[in-house]
Amino acid sequence: TNLLVITPSGSRRRIEAAAGITIMENIRNAGVGELAALCGGCRSCATCHVYLEVERPDLLPPISDEENDLLDSSDHRRTNSRLSCQIVVKAEMGMMSAEIAPET
Numbered sequence: 001t002n003l004l005v006i007t008p009s010g011s012r013r014r015i016e017a018a019a020g021i022t023i024m025e026n027i028r029n030a031g032v033g034e035l036a037a038l039c040g041g042c043r044s045c046a047t048c049h050v051y052l053e054v055e056r057p058d059l060l061p062p063i064s065d066e067e068n069d070l071l072d073s074s075d076h077r078r079t080n081s082r083l084s085c086q087i088v089v090k091a092e093m094g095m096m097s098a099e100i101a102p103e104t
């Protein structure tokens with residue numbers, strides 16, 4: 001699955017995202033250092049916040065209460081904000097782009 005990663009400074013990089021692991025893990029595996037993901041995906045840091053666009057948004061998992069609370073703690077929340085550690089990539093999701101949100 002093709003994933004376009006956009007850093008807060010605006011640099012763009014296309015990566016081939018593997019299915020079965022999260023968007024956060026894919027971004028980290030590609031060596032993009034701008035995604036801090038400090039808690040390693042245990043839904044407690046919100047430093048994996050991205051603005052996410054996918055071809056098939058209907059295939060995204062719903063936002064849990066914990067994810068919602070963490071996103072609310074950001075001053076930069078947008079309608080397409082997600083925690084990238086909460087989304088396991090599926091091939092059927094199609095083309096994706098994830099813009100790394102600025103830190104709060």
Ligand code: FES
Pocket residue numbers: 024037038039040041042043044045046047048083084085086
């Ligand atoms: Fe910490 Fe996603 S990596 S909440």
